[in-house]
Amino acid sequence: MKRRLIYLNNAATSFPKPKAVYSAVLNCMRNLGVSVGRGTDSLTTAAERLAYETRVLIASLFGIKNPLRIAFTYNATHALNIALKGLLSGGEHVITTSMEHNAVWRPLKHLERTRGVELTAIWCDGEGKLNPKEVERHIRRNTKLIVMTHASNVTGTIMPVHEVGEIAKRHEILFLVDAAQSAGSLPINVNEMNIDMLAFTGHKGLLGPQGIGGLYVREGVDIEPLIHGGTGSHSYLEEQPYEMPERLEAGTLNMPAIAGLKAALESLMRCGVENARQHEIALTELMLQELSGIKGMRIYGPKRASERVGIVSFTVDGFDCGELATSLEKRFGIIVRWGLHCAPMAHRTVGTFETGTIRASVSLLNTDEDVIALARALRKICNA
Numbered sequence: 001m002k003r004r005l006i007y008l009n010n011a012a013t014s015f016p017k018p019k020a021v022y023s024a025v026l027n028c029m030r031n032l033g034v035s036v037g038r039g040t041d042s043l044t045t046a047a048e049r050l051a052y053e054t055r056v057l058i059a060s061l062f063g064i065k066n067p068l069r070i071a072f073t074y075n076a077t078h079a080l081n082i083a084l085k086g087l088l089s090g091g092e093h094v095i096t097t098s099m100e101h102n103a104v105w106r107p108l109k110h111l112e113r114t115r116g117v118e119l120t121a122i123w124c125d126g127e128g129k130l131n132p133k134e135v136e137r138h139i140r141r142n143t144k145l146i147v148m149t150h151a152s153n154v155t156g157t158i159m160p161v162h163e164v165g166e167i168a169k170r171h172e173i174l175f176l177v178d179a180a181q182s183a184g185s186l187p188i189n190v191n192e193m194n195i196d197m198l199a200f201t202g203h204k205g206l207l208g209p210q211g212i213g214g215l216y217v218r219e220g221v222d223i224e225p226l227i228h229g230g231t232g233s234h235s236y237l238e239e240q241p242y243e244m245p246e247r248l249e250a251g252t253l254n255m256p257a258i259a260g261l262k263a264a265l266e267s268l269m270r271c272g273v274e275n276a277r278q279h280e281i282a283l284t285e286l287m288l289q290e291l292s293g294i295k296g297m298r299i300y301g302p303k304r305a306s307e308r309v310g311i312v313s314f315t316v317d318g319f320d321c322g323e324l325a326t327s328l329e330k331r332f333g334i335i336v337r338w339g340l341h342c343a344p345m346a347h348r349t350v351g352t353f354e355t356g357t358i359r360a361s362v363s364l365l366n367t368d369e370d371v372i373a374l375a376r377a378l379r380k381i382c383n384a
């Protein structure tokens with residue numbers, strides 16, 4: 001009999017998905033199979049309706065008034081690259097944090113080298129927490145943008161997006177938020193949080209398939225497109241149209257992934273983000289409690305589950321992270337991730353750059369038993 005795997009690497013990609021997601025992807029490929037804007041037939045109209053309804057669901061999840069201000073992208077990395085490269089032409093100053101994923105930090109470093117963009121990364125504390133006052137203190141005359149993650153993918157730390165949004169608004173600076181780790185777990189309202197641009201991905205907390213994400217851009221903000229090409233509309237124009245979402249959506253959309261994302265959003269909204277969050281807090285609380293009793297255990301990030309998303313990073317004194325993670329899978333069928341998790345500066349911030357961490361991360365579909373199995377396995381391996 002095949003051993004049941006316990007999957008605790010949901011911060012990378014959530015798995016499994018709600019059953020409705022699998023059927024929606026298959027149904028789209030089998031029965032719809034066409035592309036938005038590439039015809040006037042009934043199938044194309046149905047595909048357009050599907051894409052629009054998905055934008056409407058995303059809009060209602062994030063408090064966005066006009067669903068057409070959401071462009072589909074492949075993932076959060078793609079969305080962040082569009083926003084950063086389309087906004088910063090050179091000479092501007094950008095403020096970010098030391099907890100960013102490479103999806104933010106690498107495009108910024110590229111822009112620093114190629115366009116002379118000036119960067120300030122505000123150093124967070126040992127739990128990955130950001131002091132919003134430090135953001136305000138570093139604003140310069142040429143600060144054009146503040147870009148930051150909503151939640152760290154290393155420590156799970158929830159960042160003060162609300163407070164930083166207010167600062168950005170007061171100083172008339174654009175505010176871009178990376179919601180890769182928060183969409184689907186934390187309530188997000190772009191208006192209340194003064195978010196001008198929101199980058200998200202479909203395959204993590206939103207429980208959709210890979211290959212789909214999005215970028216919301218507030219009315220009045222124009223982003224120079226990263227990719228130019230056909231949109232199925234305004235074909236007489238030699239340049240990319242100004243209208244959103246076509247401005248940022250050249251090329252054929254990933255319809256099966258959009259169909260899957262729509263089904264995922266419907267099931268998430270049936271459950272309710274608040275309930276999903278309560279489930280996440282309960283599992284994270286249990287994980288913090290269960291793991292903290294293990295000999296040599298060091299847990300990084302905030303002590304309280306309510307201050308983090310469903311991510312717990314740890315090391316165990318005397319054990320190599322890679323060997324421990326391999327034993328967890330080989331001996332107990334438990335999948336976690338170890339290493340730097342594409343966020344090296346976050347590890348420098350919390351002091352784990354040399355060792356990396358083991359990261360266990362939960363989704364809506366994990367249970368108490370999964371978390372208890374992880375703690376039991378670690379106790380056995382570490383002989384505690």
Ligand SMILES: Cc1ncc(COP(=O)(O)O)c(C=O)c1O
Binds near residue numbers: 012076078101213
């Ligand atoms: C905080 C953060 N930002 C951005 C990304 C990039 O997401 P994607 O791989 O979907 O582009 C990730 C993925 O791990 C992440 O954790």
